[in-house]
Amino acid sequence: RFFFLMIRRPPRSTLFPYTTLFRSLSRLQKTIAAADDAMTRFRFNELANVLYSFTWRELCDWYIEMSKPRLESDKWRTSIAVLHHLLDNVLRLLHPIMPFVTEEIYQKLPGHGESIMIADYPKAVESRLDEKAEKEMSLLMEILTSVRSIRSQLNIPYTVTLTARIHCAEPENVEILTSHTDWIKKLGRVGEVSAATEMEPPRHSATAVMAHAKLYIPLEGLIDFEKEKARLAKERVKVEKDIKYFEKKFANDNFIKNAPREILEQDKKKYAEQKKVLADLADSISWLGS
Numbered sequence: 001r002f003f004f005l006m007i008r009r010p011p012r013s014t015l016f017p018y019t020t021l022f023r024s025l026s027r028l029q030k031t032i033a034a035a036d037d038a039m040t041r042f043r044f045n046e047l048a049n050v051l052y053s054f055t056w057r058e059l060c061d062w063y064i065e066m067s068k069p070r071l072e073s074d075k076w077r078t079s080i081a082v083l084h085h086l087l088d089n090v091l092r093l094l095h096p097i098m099p100f101v102t103e104e105i106y107q108k109l110p111g112h113g114e115s116i117m118i119a120d121y122p123k124a125v126e127s128r129l130d131e132k133a134e135k136e137m138s139l140l141m142e143i144l145t146s147v148r149s150i151r152s153q154l155n156i157p158y159t160v161t162l163t164a165r166i167h168c169a170e171p172e173n174v175e176i177l178t179s180h181t182d183w184i185k186k187l188g189r190v191g192e193v194s195a196a197t198e199m200e201p202p203r204h205s206a207t208a209v210m211a212h213a214k215l216y217i218p219l220e221g222l223i224d225f226e227k228e229k230a231r232l233a234k235e236r237v238k239v240e241k242d243i244k245y246f247e248k249k250f251a252n253d254n255f256i257k258n259a260p261r262e263i264l265e266q267d268k269k270k271y272a273e274q275k276k277v278l279a280d281l282a283d284s285i286s287w288l289g290s
Helices: 002-006 019-040 044-071 076-094 099-106 131-153 171-179 181-188 225-250 253-258 261-288
Strands: 162-168 190-196 205-209 213-218
Touching: 019 044, 019 076, 019 131, 044 076, 044 131, 044 181, 076 099, 131 162, 131 171, 131 181, 131 205, 131 213, 131 261, 162 171, 162 181, 171 181, 171 190, 181 190, 205 261, 225 253, 225 261
Parallel strands: 162 190
Antiparallel strands: 162 213, 205 213
16 A cells, blocks of 8 residues: 555656665565575475565565655655565565466556566566665664664653664764664654764663664653553563463473474464563563662
């Protein structure tokens, strides 16, 4: 729906500037190569997983979100051109395993051909690979994911503007973050962003540790510490109870021997999820202080 709200006519621009655009085009080339390899080996499950991952986790989760500021600027034509290019390629890649729905959508694309069945299958273009853009965008995505995770964990309303302090080990990453502060502010609902190679952790701040940076979100004045600690403690008791329930099941040899495989795998997945929730709750409580 978003695509067809924005794409009104065949794109005229074939230039794709900006880090977000370069990164998406680079990732597309790797997806095309992986899809072609899976098709050649008749590994259709791999093909489906590769295309699902790119379409949902890259295109929908990130490119569309990060293109919205551009669509509101005088650079909107370039963003629409890339949206059109990405959707057209994704439809062609998906067509062998989703023939009918891809044809239906393809026929609605501006400038479409006679049929997607006779359209060329995408080929990877090595010149559009850009490791630098991918590295830069991966850093930004890590920061935004961490900001949103902290907001969710501490139940901070989206209407509340946060402050982000980012400690980077490398000056290069400081430059990347400084040049993309507008994106962090808009997509993370952050009012103030600062990045440096030397930084003292702010008092009473939520912390997220990433591969190349450490994020601090000062919490004073944002939430009622005592009320939030009580809520988190109550939630922790519930999660610990669920974890003990699963551990009791796993300690039962009869259950392990006789339970259907899908049930056992499902319970293991739920157990792992609850362990992750417990770790997140412990982090949240520590951020609020003893």
